[in-house]
Amino acid sequence: xxxxxxxxxxxxxxxxxxxxxxxxxxxxxxxxxxxxxxxxxxxxxxxxxxxxxxxxxxxxxxxxxxxxxxxxxxxxxxxxxxxxxxxxxxxxxxxxxxxxxxxxxxxxxxxxxxxxxxxxxxxxxxxxxxxxxxxxxxxxxxxxxxxxxxxxxxxxxxxxxxxxxxxxxxxxxxxxxxxxxxxxxxxxxxxxxxxxxxxxxxxxxxxxxxxxxxxxxxxxxxxx
Amino acid sequence: xxxxxxxxxxxxxxxxxxxxxxxxxxxxxxxxxxxxxxxxxxxxxxxxxxxxxxxxxxxxxxxxxxxxxxxxxxxxxxxxxxxxxxxxxxxxxxxxxxxxxxxxxxxxxxxxxxxxxxxxxxxxxxxxxxxxxxxxxxxxxxxxxxxxxxxxxxxxxxxxxxxxxxxxxxxxxxxxxxxxxxxxxxxxxxxxxxxxxxxxxxxxxxxxxxxxxxxxxxxxxxxxxxxxxxxxxxx
Numbered sequence: 001x002x003x004x005x006x007x008x009x010x011x012x013x014x015x016x017x018x019x020x021x022x023x024x025x026x027x028x029x030x031x032x033x034x035x036x037x038x039x040x041x042x043x044x045x046x047x048x049x050x051x052x053x054x055x056x057x058x059x060x061x062x063x064x065x066x067x068x069x070x071x072x073x074x075x076x077x078x079x080x081x082x083x084x085x086x087x088x089x090x091x092x093x094x095x096x097x098x099x100x101x102x103x104x105x106x107x108x109x110x111x112x113x114x115x116x117x118x119x120x121x122x123x124x125x126x127x128x129x130x131x132x133x134x135x136x137x138x139x140x141x142x143x144x145x146x147x148x149x150x151x152x153x154x155x156x157x158x159x160x161x162x163x164x165x166x167x168x169x170x171x172x173x174x175x176x177x178x179x180x181x182x183x184x185x186x187x188x189x190x191x192x193x194x195x196x197x198x199x200x201x202x203x204x205x206x207x208x209x210x211x212x213x214x215x216x217x218x219x220x221x222x223x224x
Numbered sequence: 225x226x227x228x229x230x231x232x233x234x235x236x237x238x239x240x241x242x243x244x245x246x247x248x249x250x251x252x253x254x255x256x257x258x259x260x261x262x263x264x265x266x267x268x269x270x271x272x273x274x275x276x277x278x279x280x281x282x283x284x285x286x287x288x289x290x291x292x293x294x295x296x297x298x299x300x301x302x303x304x305x306x307x308x309x310x311x312x313x314x315x316x317x318x319x320x321x322x323x324x325x326x327x328x329x330x331x332x333x334x335x336x337x338x339x340x341x342x343x344x345x346x347x348x349x350x351x352x353x354x355x356x357x358x359x360x361x362x363x364x365x366x367x368x369x370x371x372x373x374x375x376x377x378x379x380x381x382x383x384x385x386x387x388x389x390x391x392x393x394x395x396x397x398x399x400x401x402x403x404x405x406x407x408x409x410x411x412x413x414x415x416x417x418x419x420x421x422x423x424x425x426x427x428x429x430x431x432x433x434x435x436x437x438x439x440x441x442x443x444x445x446x447x448x449x450x451x452x453x454x455x456x457x458x459x
Contacts, residue, residue: 051355054359055358056355056358056359069361070361072359073359073360074355074359076355076356080352080353080355080356082353082356082370082374083374083375084373084374092370093356093360
């Protein structure tokens, strides 16, 4: 895959902390306007890789070619909520929108009744939705989502998945982690499978689920 | 004079609107409010800066500020005295024994306090917000403003603590103010003087005002804390 057909290319990323190798010679290519899921066991390095790709953690070795940081957004597994109302939080992460657009985003996430609720008082699912629409409203080229539906109920998960799918249809490249195999099968165009800090497999979702190439991936799929 | 009659006299002085007494009260409030306001303008952004930016010598700056915290007010008063006395480098400004000199001394007393308290507060907040700020590529300026806005109620508490420290301070203001009647006499210096002269009622009246102020500050602080807990915006 060349830079022309990739939205993000990382080559030979390695991160070592306190003598522990956390990422080992990781190379990935991310398709534009597609959903890429990073799968793997706990501690495989999924979140670390995503943070490195987003530029939050500088790698010790390797290079990353990606759109400018201003065209990227990230939603964290536990959304970081400011000590403000939901609307004030939204305005902070995505300034400059018209009031009608702000309300429209809140409407899309079924949060219109929560405009003036302190953001930290929202439920986990509502915080996740708020963080997601705040990121989507900025129309990023790449959106990183760290387990966006972890511990959410079915309804909230469906809404979040539909917002993600819509953003992808509109041209945003989505890179997300998940522990939910069913969700991965529903959403993913591309899978990056990680194990012990290395990428064991990168393929399109259909191939990954039907005919995983690596032993580690076969083992993972057998137990999830 | 027994304690009860001192209380009685103090109350009648307060209720009668004694001009000397209220002149002292208002001067104390003016000096302390001015010095605290100025000190917070420096201390709070400095605290936010120190919590948000890693730079060479940062630890040394923090240690210095923490050391200044424990410096006795009378030593700060002495330093200001040496600066503004006629032989000092700022002697030409003719500030000694003026309310301005007292404001400068209290300002120097409060800047380290407000910086140290706000740095701790902001450090906690910044640690929590840093991934979001970094993800949004916020400039240092926007980070500091965001921290100041989000911690605003806690910062009011720091302001109240600083005010309490400033208005109850006596050593520095006596040294640089001189405790001159109708010019630089504030509550604490007046209490010291009146007690030494045996005018316990007057001293007690001022003590009661100081206690009322302390009570007001604490009640306001507690109300703020309750409000922060209700809105879940406690830092």
